[in-house]
Each structure stands twice: as C-alpha cells, then as structure tokens.
Amino acid sequence: ASEIYDVVVIGGGGAGLAAAVSAARQGASVAVLEKADSLGGNTIRATAMYNCVDDQLQHPLQIMDSEQLFFEETFNGGHQKAKPELVRILTSQADEGLAFLQELGLEIDTVIDNCLGGEHARGHYSKAHNGTDFIQVLSDACVREQVDFYLNTRAEALIQEGSAVIGVQAVQQRQPIQFQVRQGVILATGGFGYNVEMRMQYDQSLTGDLLCSNTPGTVGDGLVMAQAIGASLIDMEYIELYPMADIYDGGLHNSIPNAINHGILVNTEGDRFIREDAGRDELAQAIRAQDHGFVYSVTDDDFSSLQEDRDFLEGLVLMGQVVKADTLEDLARQLELDFSVLEAAVNDYNRSVEQQRDPRFQRRTLINKIDHPPFYATAKTVTVHHTLGGVEINEHAQVLDQKTQPIPRLYAAGEVTGGIHGANRLGGNSFPDCIVFGRIAGTEAAAQPPRPM
Numbered sequence: 295a296s297e298i299y300d301v302v303v304i305g306g307g308g309a310g311l312a313a314a315v316s317a318a319r320q321g322a323s324v325a326v327l328e329k330a331d332s333l334g335g336n337t338i339r340a341t342a343m344y345n346c347v348d349d350q351l352q353h354p355l356q357i358m359d360s361e362q363l364f365f366e367e368t369f370n371g372g373h374q375k376a377k378p379e380l381v382r383i384l385t386s387q388a389d390e391g392l393a394f395l396q397e398l399g400l401e402i403d404t405v406i407d408n409c410l411g412g413e414h415a416r417g418h419y420s421k422a423h424n425g426t427d428f429i430q431v432l433s434d435a436c437v438r439e440q441v442d443f444y445l446n447t448r449a450e451a452l453i454q455e456g457s458a459v460i461g462v463q464a465v466q467q468r469q470p471i472q473f474q475v476r477q478g479v480i481l482a483t484g485g486f487g488y489n490v491e492m493r494m495q496y497d498q499s500l501t502g503d504l505l506c507s508n509t510p511g512t513v514g515d516g517l518v519m520a521q522a523i524g525a526s527l528i529d530m531e532y533i534e535l536y537p538m539a540d541i542y543d544g545g546l547h548n549s550i551p552n553a554i555n556h557g558i559l560v561n562t563e564g565d566r567f568i569r570e571d572a573g574r575d576e577l578a579q580a581i582r583a584q585d586h587g588f589v590y591s592v593t594d595d596d597f598s599s600l601q602e603d604r605d606f607l608e609g610l611v612l613m614g615q616v617v618k619a620d621t622l623e624d625l626a627r628q629l630e631l632d633f634s635v636l637e638a639a640v641n642d643y644n645r646s647v648e649q650q651r652d653p654r655f656q657r658r659t660l661i662n663k664i665d666h667p668p669f670y671a672t673a674k675t676v677t678v679h680h681t682l683g684g685v686e687i688n689e690h691a692q693v694l695d696q697k698t699q700p701i702p703r704l705y706a707a708g709e710v711t712g713g714i715h716g717a718n719r720l721g722g723n724s725f726p727d728c729i730v731f732g733r734i735a736g737t738e739a740a741a742q743p744p745r746p747m
C-alpha cells in the first residue's frame with residue numbers, strides 16, 4: 295500500500311502530536327505513524343511537570359523568575375554541554391507552548407513546584423497531575439484538525455531522493471506500507487532507554503540489571519533510521535538516571551518526588567548522605583553508591599497536606615509502598631532502620647531549616663522541618679529514564695548531517711533529539727522540550743514548498 299501526505303510524523307507521543315497539530319493548522323495534510331496500539335509514548339507515563347516562567351502564578355509566591363534565570367539554570371544544570379541556541383529557544387518559548395496547550399483545552403493547576411535541580415520553582419501541573427490529559431488534549435486537537443492516525447504502524451526506514459527525505463517505509467500489522475510526503479517527515483520517536491545494547495554502547499555502566507521507566511518500545515528506532523541516512527547524533531553518552539523511582543518496577547507512578555522539597559533522603563542506615571536538592575545526576579550516582587542501591591525519602595504531614603489527592607497517598611500506604619507512622623521511632627522500626635541514627639539525621643536537618651543553613655551537605659532548599667506527625671517514608675531507587683542525546687537539530691528543528699548541514703525535509707522533536715538538555719536535565723524540562731520543538735518542527739515542515747509529484 296502507498297499513501298501520500300504533506301507531512302508524516304513518526305511517533306505519537308507528546309512531541310509527535312504537538313508537531314502534527316501544528317503542521318495541520320498550517321493547512322497540511324498530516325499522518326502520525328505510531329508503532330504501539332495507542333498514542334502517548336512515555337509522555338503519557340510521565341509525572342508531567344511543565345517548566346516555564348509565569349509571573350501570574352510565581353509572583354504571589356515571591357518567586358522572582360525570568361527567562362534569563364530559566365536559561366541559566368537549564369544551561370548550567372546541563373553542565374554547559376547543551377547547544378545554547380536551543381536552550382534559548384526552549385526557555386523563551388516554553389510559556390507560549392503552555393499557552394498553546396491551554397488554548398487547546400488543557401487545564402492547568404494553580405500549583406507551582408520545582409523538582410530535581412532547578413532553584414526557581416516554575417513547574418506547572420495539569421489537572422490530572424500526569425501526562426494523560428496532555429495526550430488527550432493533543433490527540434483531540436489532532437482529530438479536530440483531521441490528522442490521520444496509523445496505529446500499530448512501525449516506521450522502518452526513511453526514503454530519500456538525493457539528500458531530501460521524501461517518504462517513510464513502514465510496516466502495518468506485518469504488511470509493508472509506504473508513505474510519500476510532499477513537504478517533510480518529522481521524527482518524534484522518543485529515546486532509547488529500554489535498549490540495553492544501545493545504551494551500553496554509549497555508557498558501559500548502564501547494564502541490563504538496571505530498572506527502566508520507559509515503555510518497551512523506547513529502543514531508538516528513530517536514531518537508527520536517521521543514522522542510516524547520515525544524520526549526526528550528539529550527546530549520546532548522556533543518559534539520565536531518574537533518582538526517585540519505584541523500587542519494584544522502576545516506574546514513576548508511585549512516586550512522591552516532591553517530598554524531596556519537604557523532607558530528606560536517608561540510606562539503609564538511616565542517615566542522610568547528600569544535599570537532596572542536588573541535580574538528578576548527582577543524586578542518582580549517590581543513590582547507586584549506597585548499600586543495596588536504594589534509599590528512603592522521609593517526610594511528614596506538611597508534605598501530605600500538600601497532596602491534592604490524599605486518598606492516593608493513603609492508597610499507597612495501604613499497598614505498603616509508602617510507610618506511615620505516628621512517631622519517628624515507629625517509622626524507624628517499620629523500615630528496620632537504626633532509630634538513633636534516623637533521629638539524629640532528622641534533628642540535624644531540622645536545625646538546618648531553623649538556621650537556613652545546612653553545614654553538613656549545603657542543601658539550599660530548606661523549606662520545612664520534619665516535625666509534624668504522621669511521618670511518611672517511601673523507598674526510592676534509580677531507573678534509566680531519559681536519553682538526553684539524539685539527532686542533532688538546528689533552531690528550525692531540521693535534522694543535521696555529519697557536516698552540520700540540514701538534511702532537506704527531515705525534522706525532529708522531543709527525546710529523539712540531542713543538544714537541548716546537555717549532560718543533565720532539569721526536572722520539568724522535557725514537556726516544554728516536546729511542545730516547543732514539536733511546534734517548530736510541525737510549523738517548519740508545513741512551510742516547505744511542496745515538491746512536484
């Protein structure tokens with residue numbers, strides 16, 4: 295079978311759907327190829343925090359933020375390894391990206407949060423507090439814009455005429471299907487965290503025994519297809535370990551990561567071992583280095599009262615995934631920790647909050663003491679979460695070749711790209727990445743003069 299569209303998007307996660315809506319709004323006929331039997335990719339599984347500067351929500355909380363601070367935290371957080379021109383686009387267009395989602399119908403909560411690495415709280419949540427409503431809103435918009443979805447359709451190769459990409463060879467339910475494009479192809483296939491062989495090729499330490507938060511389809515298909523036609527891959531060795539995953543399956547669903555702002559991390563001896571507001575990479579390495587490779591996040595009722603959905607927290611308690619106790623002593627008993635060590639760690643941390651200074655680990659976010667029972671704790675470990683490298687793009691989301699020349703009619707957005715986060719990602723930056731660069735890729739592809747066919 296053979297189909298013709300103006301624009302074909304490979305991958306139906308956040309970046310792919312944002313690209314598809316944007317291209318269709320320019321009047322392009324658009325197809326989204328998705329190898330799974332449903333849309334959403336890893337985007338739908340994410341904790342889904344969306345960073346952007348937002349005076350309206352930040353000012354009442356005395357958070358004095360700016361695009362420049364957002365840029366600096368992102369660029370420095372990534373150890374200055376990202377392409378600054380891409381970071382500039384991310385940090386200056388993230389607010390327009392959020393407005394775009396809101397215009398499509400996404401409801402944003404009034405909470406502002408920060409998570410893993412950023413110093414200025416600028417993280418937004420949708421009403422669902424996860425990726426489901428992002429995907430719902432984007433896929434509804436695709437339907438309104440008459441985008442065609444091809445589910446169970448795996449792209450296998452990019453088709454070229456000269457250097458230009460003019461189509462996609464795919465397989466739908468075991469049958470070959472070819473797509474030709476008049477304007478362009480957009481790669482939005484996500485990362486390669488689930489592909490042990492590929493990740494070990496770039497980082498030997500990421501062995502198969504590590505847990506992974508991704509969907510099993512996150513194996514780097516887009517990178518293989520792009521590399522086969524000469525695309526440049528960059529930053530492939532920067533593979534993010536998420537430090538706060540569920541110890542059973544490496545997922546983030548039972549995650550209470552924000553406890554980190556309102557509590558401490560202790561090892562299996564009951565002691566603190568790091569400033570909890572360190573970057574993700576530092577946290578992950580420190581957790582991996584602890585005995586047994588997991589730690590406990592310990593917090594108190596002040597944290598639980600922040601939870602909109604207390605029933606959810608209580609459910610986790612019932613399932614044994616979160617431990618709840620009326621006294622620290624009982625918490626230590628339930629976790630089989632040495633009470634005297636835990637008590638000393640908590641007292642020392644509480645003193646740091648009082649003095650707004652943490653002499654032991656130099657933690658900077660000292661928001662509240664752990665002194666309001668009941669106390670909560672949950673076991674956390676590292677999981678392979680996000681591959682920061684990928685195809686190299688320019689400011690127009692065009693995929694670059696080995697000589698940094700754009701490959702005509704090939705665009706990319708989302709986790710499949712490299713150069714946006716550098717060597718470490720700020721929590722809350724992948725959603726704006728998908729939306730901002732998805733919009734650019736879609737708009738730019740749809741602005742290409744159609745090739746004669």
Ligand code: ADP
Nearest residue numbers: 305307308309329335336337449484515708709
């Ligand atoms: P991003 O956050 O960058 O949008 P996601 O992981 O959310 O990335 O989405 C990527 C999507 O691409 C997933 O739904 C995945 O199943 C899909 N995908 C990956 N490889 C292919 C392929 N070869 N053909 C079609 N879809 C693919």
